[in-house]
Amino acid sequence: MIKKRCCSFFIAVFFVLISFGQTKLFPDIELRTNKATISARFFESENLLSPIESFSSRLEFATEFSAVLNDFLEHRVHLSAETYSHAEVLIEEFRDELKLLKLKNDINELSFNRKRMSDNISGRLALISRGTLSHPSDLDSITALPYVYLNYTPRDSNIALRLGIRSTSSRPGFMKIDEASCSWVFGKRGRIRFGRIYFILGHLGLIGDNNFDAFEGAVLEMFPFGTLGLNLIYARLSSTNYPYTGIFQDYDDYLATRISKELFKKNLEIGLNTLFSGIASEDALSLDLYWRYSKNRDFIAELAFYRPSKTTIVEGVDPYEAKYAFVAGADVINTKRANIFLQIGDVQRGFAPMATSLAYSAQNHLYFDQDTRGFDITFSYYPAKKIDTEMWQTRPERTGLVPQETIYEINIVGLWDGEWRKSANRYVFRHIRSLGRDIRLYIENNLWDREPSISWQYRGVYNETRLSVSYEL
Numbered sequence: 001m002i003k004k005r006c007c008s009f010f011i012a013v014f015f016v017l018i019s020f021g022q023t024k025l026f027p028d029i030e031l032r033t034n035k036a037t038i039s040a041r042f043f044e045s046e047n048l049l050s051p052i053e054s055f056s057s058r059l060e061f062a063t064e065f066s067a068v069l070n071d072f073l074e075h076r077v078h079l080s081a082e083t084y085s086h087a088e089v090l091i092e093e094f095r096d097e098l099k100l101l102k103l104k105n106d107i108n109e110l111s112f113n114r115k116r117m118s119d120n121i122s123g124r125l126a127l128i129s130r131g132t133l134s135h136p137s138d139l140d141s142i143t144a145l146p147y148v149y150l151n152y153t154p155r156d157s158n159i160a161l162r163l164g165i166r167s168t169s170s171r172p173g174f175m176k177i178d179e180a181s182c183s184w185v186f187g188k189r190g191r192i193r194f195g196r197i198y199f200i201l202g203h204l205g206l207i208g209d210n211n212f213d214a215f216e217g218a219v220l221e222m223f224p225f226g227t228l229g230l231n232l233i234y235a236r237l238s239s240t241n242y243p244y245t246g247i248f249q250d251y252d253d254y255l256a257t258r259i260s261k262e263l264f265k266k267n268l269e270i271g272l273n274t275l276f277s278g279i280a281s282e283d284a285l286s287l288d289l290y291w292r293y294s295k296n297r298d299f300i301a302e303l304a305f306y307r308p309s310k311t312t313i314v315e316g317v318d319p320y321e322a323k324y325a326f327v328a329g330a331d332v333i334n335t336k337r338a339n340i341f342l343q344i345g346d347v348q349r350g351f352a353p354m355a356t357s358l359a360y361s362a363q364n365h366l367y368f369d370q371d372t373r374g375f376d377i378t379f380s381y382y383p384a385k386k387i388d389t390e391m392w393q394t395r396p397e398r399t400g401l402v403p404q405e406t407i408y409e410i411n412i413v414g415l416w417d418g419e420w421r422k423s424a425n426r427y428v429f430r431h432i433r434s435l436g437r438d439i440r441l442y443i444e445n446n447l448w449d450r451e452p453s454i455s456w457q458y459r460g461v462y463n464e465t466r467l468s469v470s471y472e473l
Contacts, residue, residue, distance in 0.1 A: 030058075036093040039086035043068070046083060062097035065090055123150035124402070126470035149179070150473070158185040162195075179214050187222070194218035199233055201258055203391075204302040205357035205365065206325050207275045207284035208233065208256050211397065212361055215254060227262035229271075237279060253277050254355075267292040273304075279354040283307050293330075298391055301328035306351050323351040325358075327368060329376075329391070339380040341391065346373040364446075365398050367413040367426060374415035374424070381408045394430055402440040402470055406433040422449040435469070442468040 031037045031052075040061075043049040048068050055061040069087070072079050079087060091098065128145045147166030153159070164179035181195035199219050201208025217235025224230060235254040256278075260271035268291050275284040286304035293299050305322045329343035347358065349371035357365040367376050380394060383406050392398045394409050411428035414420070429445040446464040 032093060035089055039089040039093075042083070042086045043090070048083070058094065059097050059100070062094040062101060065094060066098060066101050120155060121150065121152055121473060123148070123473045124470050125473070126468055128466060128468045130464070130466050146175070147178070159183070160185075190222040192218060192220050197235075200357065200365075201231070201233065201256055201273045201275075202260075202271050202286065202288040202302060203269075203290050203300050204288060204327055205362070206302050206304040206327060207273055207278075207286050207306060207353050208355060209357035209362050209365060210355040211357070211363070211365055212355070215355075217254065227266070229258070229260040229262070231258035231260075233257070252279055252281075254279065275306075275353070282353060284353060296334045297331040299328070299330040300391065302326070304351070306353055308350060308352065318350075321350070323348045325351045325368075325370075327366065331391075337382050339378075339382075341378045341380070343368075343376040344374070345376070347371065363397075364395060364428075365392075367411075367415075369415065372415040372417045372424065374413070376411070376413045378412075379410045382406065383408075394432060396442060396468075396470075402442060402472065403432055404434065404440075407431065425449070438472045440468075440470045440472065442466075442470070 031040065037052070040049065040052045043065075044051050049061075049064055052061065055064075069091075072087075125148050126146070128147065130143045130145065145167040147164065149164040150162070152161045160183045162179060162181045162183070164177070165175050166178045167175050177196065179196050179198060181193050181197045183191055183193040185191045194217070196214040196216055197219060198210055198214055199208065200211075215235035215237060217233065220230070220232040222230050233254070233256040237252040237254055255276045256274060257276070258271055258273045260269055262269050269289070271288045271290075273284075273286045273288065275282070277283065284304060284306040286302055288302035289300065291299045302325075304325045306325070307320065307322045325345070325347040327343060327345040327347075329341060332340040332342050334340075343366075345366070345368040347368050347370050352358075352360070352370045355361060359367050359369045368374070378394075393401070393403055394407055396402045407430070409428075409430040411426070411430065413424075413426040413428070415424035417424065426446060426448045428447070429443075431441075431443045433441050435441050444466045446466075448462055
């Protein structure tokens with residue numbers, strides 16, 4: 001009976017000691033040679049490594065041993081000749097584990113460097129191929145236009161740099177500096193950009209959108225009183241011409257402002273835009289509205305009044321008489337897989353700012369043109385769930401972003417200028433998909449039946465195809 005009690009007592013003590021980690025009769029890791037065990041005990045006696053019994057795996061032991069070797073290589077500790085010889089034995093014993101740790105460290109360092117670079121440098125490298133197919137085929141052509149846009153933000157800095165270089169359709173083999181700007185963020189919601197810059201005044205840009213070419217100037221964006229916003233645009237036009245023509249307006253001042261107010265937790269924004277001095281001293285005024293009227297549906301509208309320059313561009317239009325334009329759009333349907341966005345517009349004859357989002361200036365920012373009224377309806381389908389629900393998200397030239405999702409889209413435009421004309425109807429087909437990590441494919445077909453005009457002497461079906469492959473940094 002006494003023997004049984006003694007035996008039970010020693011067994012209990014054995015398990016208690018093990019449970020509290022006071023001793024281990026056998027190590028959890030197995031060393032291949034007695035020489036390696038001796039070397040491990042030596043490092044333990046020199047207080048360079050923990051006891052071998054405290055490690056649960058060979059990789060855990062190799063991790064601590066690797067730290068000792070790094071300290072030696074960086075001269076933080078000194079190893080005697082005897083210690084060095086024991087280190088060689090352990091290096092041979094744990095060769096595979098040390099290689100694995102080095103590979104892990106290399107991957108971590110690569111990931112860190114990539115993240116650090118991506119935090120500092122971003123941009124887009126792209127090749128755009130534009131082709132026109134017509135009937136008759138007198139105008140068939142294919143042009144490749146490479147472009148590069150890079151953004152650089154120094155770490156822990158409020159300054160950002162942007163440089164854009166691209167080829168133009170008029171001179172495909174010639175690369176020009178398209179955009180070169182510096183921006184500085186100050187305060188909580190303040191920013192100033194200066195250099196060769198692009199801008200859009202308000203959400204629609206009826207009286208301010210220089211998509212046709214960058215201006216040399218500065219843009220100030222700030223919210224001095226909470227949700228009250230102030231934008232100021234100034235440019236000195238010394239090298240910018242009338243959209244897609246050779247007519248230059250040299251040394252002209254461009255001055256515009258926007259005052260906006262955000263309401264109802266930023267679900268509603270009202271803006272007043274003023275063009276004090278445009279190209280050739282034109283001026284304009286507009287009121288715009290942005291309203292998120294449901295969880296994922298937006299409404300946007302702008303009413304603008306424009307007074308042409310004293311140099312009359314539109315024949316028969318009084319340069320001192322104000323002309324109006326109205327454009328409004330809303331999400332009719334916006335689900336995870338589909339979106340229908342409808343716009344209507346009415347642009348009076350003579351409403352023709354040189355820098356505007358209308359079709360004759362900005363091309364596909366808006367398809368409405370002067371002296372037209374009509375509709376623009378877009379059907380978008382997403383095979384997988386889309387990430388964002390921003391308007392015009394499938395038009396990279398307007399948003400500056402190429403969506404990551406796969407998108408199929410049909411855009412139908414019908415305009416009336418006193419009568420319905422076939423040449424005023426457009427059918428646009430777009431497709432965006434990923435070709436790999438950070439690689440995007442964008443295809444757009446713009447199809448319409450053109451009729452002869454003062455600037456267009458051909459008749460027949462006209463198809464403009466644009467294909468872009470871009471790499472997002």
